[in-house]
Amino acid sequence: MGDFRIEHDSMGEVKVPADKYWGAQTERSHENFRIGVGIETMPREITKAFGHLKKAAARANCALKPEKMTAEKLSCIEKACDEVIEGKLDKHFPLVVWQTGSGTQSNMNANEVIANRANEIAGKKLCHPNDDVNMSQSSNDTFPTAMHIAAVVEIEDKLFPAIDLLVSTFKKLEAVNENVVKSGRTHLQDAVPISFAQEISGWRTSLEKDKTLISLALPELKELALGGTAVGTGLNAPRGFDVKVAEELSSLTGKRFITAPNKFHALTSKDEIVFAHGGVKALAADLLKIANDVRWLASGPRCGLGEIHIPENEPGSSIMPGKVNPTQCEAVTMVAVQVMGNDVAVGIGASQGNFELNVFMPVIAYNFLQSVRLLSEAIVSFNDNCASGITANKEKMHFNLYNSLMLVTALNPYIGYENAAKTSHKAYEENISLKDACVSLGFLTAEKFDEVFHPEEMAGVKR
Numbered sequence: 001m002g003d004f005r006i007e008h009d010s011m012g013e014v015k016v017p018a019d020k021y022w023g024a025q026t027e028r029s030h031e032n033f034r035i036g037v038g039i040e041t042m043p044r045e046i047t048k049a050f051g052h053l054k055k056a057a058a059r060a061n062c063a064l065k066p067e068k069m070t071a072e073k074l075s076c077i078e079k080a081c082d083e084v085i086e087g088k089l090d091k092h093f094p095l096v097v098w099q100t101g102s103g104t105q106s107n108m109n110a111n112e113v114i115a116n117r118a119n120e121i122a123g124k125k126l127c128h129p130n131d132d133v134n135m136s137q138s139s140n141d142t143f144p145t146a147m148h149i150a151a152v153v154e155i156e157d158k159l160f161p162a163i164d165l166l167v168s169t170f171k172k173l174e175a176v177n178e179n180v181v182k183s184g185r186t187h188l189q190d191a192v193p194i195s196f197a198q199e200i201s202g203w204r205t206s207l208e209k210d211k212t213l214i215s216l217a218l219p220e221l222k223e224l225a226l227g228g229t230a231v232g233t234g235l236n237a238p239r240g241f242d243v244k245v246a247e248e249l250s251s252l253t254g255k256r257f258i259t260a261p262n263k264f265h266a267l268t269s270k271d272e273i274v275f276a277h278g279g280v281k282a283l284a285a286d287l288l289k290i291a292n293d294v295r296w297l298a299s300g301p302r303c304g305l306g307e308i309h310i311p312e313n314e315p316g317s318s319i320m321p322g323k324v325n326p327t328q329c330e331a332v333t334m335v336a337v338q339v340m341g342n343d344v345a346v347g348i349g350a351s352q353g354n355f356e357l358n359v360f361m362p363v364i365a366y367n368f369l370q371s372v373r374l375l376s377e378a379i380v381s382f383n384d385n386c387a388s389g390i391t392a393n394k395e396k397m398h399f400n401l402y403n404s405l406m407l408v409t410a411l412n413p414y415i416g417y418e419n420a421a422k423t424s425h426k427a428y429e430e431n432i433s434l435k436d437a438c439v440s441l442g443f444l445t446a447e448k449f450d451e452v453f454h455p456e457e458m459a460g461v462k463r
Contacts, residue, residue: 021092021120023112023129029105035098042106042362043369047093049149050110051084053142053226054133056248061135064238069135073127076118089113097366101359103143107134136237138229140267140357145226147365151276152221152255154372155214162379163211163283169387170204173197181456182307182397183404190404193459196392203290210283217276222256224249228263231356268358270350273368280371281343287379288336294386295326306396311389328386335378342367407455408434414452415443 004015009024016027058077061069083089092113099105111129118127127133134142177196184194226249227242229235234242242259249257260266300306316325345367349360358364401407408424415423415438427437435449444452456462 020094021089021113021116022094022109023116025105025108025129026095026112029095029099029109033096033099033105036096037094040097040366042093042095042097042099042109043150043366044087044090044093045150045154045369045373046106046146046365047090047110048085048087049146049153050107050142051081051114052149052249052252053146054110054114055081055085056245056252057135057137057226058133059248060241060244061238063244064241065135069132072122073118073132076122076126077114077133079121080114080117083117084110084114089117097362099362101361101363102139102357103146103361103365104139106362107137107139107142136229136241137226140230141225141228141263143361143365144266144270144358145224147273147361147368148221148224149249149253149255149257150365150369151273151372152218152257153253154369154376155218155221155276156255158376159214159280159283159372159379160211162376162383163207166379166383166387167204167207169383170200170207173387173390174200174204177392179461180392180394180397181401181459181461182392183400183406184459190406192406192409193401193404193455195459195461196397198459199293203286203293206286206290207283210279210286213282214276214279217272217279220272221276222258223260223266223272224257225260225263225266227259228267232262232264232267234263264356268353268356270346270353270358270361270364273364274347274350277343277346277368277371280368280375281340283375284336284339284371287375287382288333291329291332291336291382294390295329298326305400307393307400309389309391309393310386313385326386328382332378332382335374338374339371342371401455405434407453407458408438410453410455410458411438411444411449414448419443 003018005018006013007016007024007027008014009028011028014024014027016023022030055078058069058074058081062071062074093106093109095106095109108129111133114133115127115129118133119125174197177200180196181193182196182199184191184199224242224246226245227234227237229237242263246257246259249255294308294310297305297308298310310326312324313327315323316327317323346364349364349367350358352358352360405424405428408420408427411420411423419441423434423438423441423443426432426441427434430437435446435453438444438449439446
């Protein structure tokens with residue numbers, strides 16, 4: 001046989017690489033779907049989730065059907081699942097996203113790898129992929145369950161810590177810049193003063209709000225389809241399996257999963273994923289805005305706003321010596337654009353359920369998990385390589401603040417809106433100060449102008 005062994009399934013015999021744990025159904029998918037091979041592989045987060053899922057299912061089956069899921073089988077399956085969870089068997093999960101829309105082939109990939117590895121551990125033919133590893137399950141309820149497990153784990157263990165990290169950095173920047181006053185900007189035009197700390201607090205609160213919004217989706221994502229089997233009726237699953245397997249998954253992952261109260265909904269609707277990704281998209285939108293603010297404020301160093309300094313990490317040009325670009329900001333904005341595009345794919349995929357099943361689950365899972373992963377990593381990179389090194393260019397902020405014509409707003413209570421507008425126009429047209437314009441127009445004396453004109457107080461900062 002050389003480098004192959006013969007495996008079989010309901011359609012007959014198949015040659016399978018001798019050094020791989022997968023079986024006939026995985027091999028058929030591997031051969032029939034040559035789309036994005038080695039590039040758009042089923043996310044490893046899904047592979048890991050299947051490890052947890054199959055281990056929990058085996059435990060539940062052992063408790064409810066001990067005559068079929070013996071202690072010996074359970075022990076070998078658990079050990080194989082642990083290796084899947086730890087990533088030791090990743091090379092045995094070759095299938096691409098672009099496969100059957102139910103994820104059946106990835107479910108069978110997990111069944112075959114775990115069964116063959118369990119048999120190797122046992123030293124004999126002990127476990128069958130369908131009869132043992134897939135006992136009381138269907139691809140139709142395992143894949144959506146794996147999606148939810150992966151989504152919850154990635155959000156809680158990766159995305160939220162990344163958000164918290166950047167929030168902490170912004171809090172520190174707020175404290176350092178509490179009394180630094182600068183010109184505000186609306187419509188990309190000069191506006192009334194604001195403290196730099198106040199501006200940063202807007203960034204921070206956006207992130208905190210986004211975390212809150214995403215958190216609203218977690219209870220729904222923690223409802224699992226497992227136990228619905230093929231069409232939601234629970235055919236071939238013992239009574240109580242759905243509740244028991246959710247309890248086991250909670251124990252294994254440290255997350256509080258429960259069984260979905262309506263399995264017919266759980267199999268066909270992906271509304272929880274759509275809702276959760278909406279929160280993820282909101283985070284992407286805010287990050288894009290924050291990154292844009294940072295690179296605008298750092299623009300220059302001489303011909304831009306130049307109100308902040310950001311770390312200089314690498315040369316910015318192959319032709320212009322000494323040029324340094326806001327590359328971390330650019331990475332964040334590109335990730336945000338990708339996430340927004342992913343949201344379209346998630347939404348359209350979720351809308352395509354027919355009757356008792358949605359058959360766009362692999363592409364939904366791929367896009368959702370990519371969004372969470374990219375944002376998690378981009379936030380940490382932005383924090384470590386940009387945000388944590390932001391410093392205020394106080395001299396430039398002070399210059400821009402006192403050069404802003406919108407400071408005239410402070411005169412409204414004393415000379416009225418229309419006279420303030422005349423003052424501003426005269427100062428702009430004649431390139432003179434607001435004070436000189438106001439005094440020359442006879443609206444205030446020089447002494448009275450100095451008495452009422454305090455830009456820092458306009459931002460609520462004490463002189």
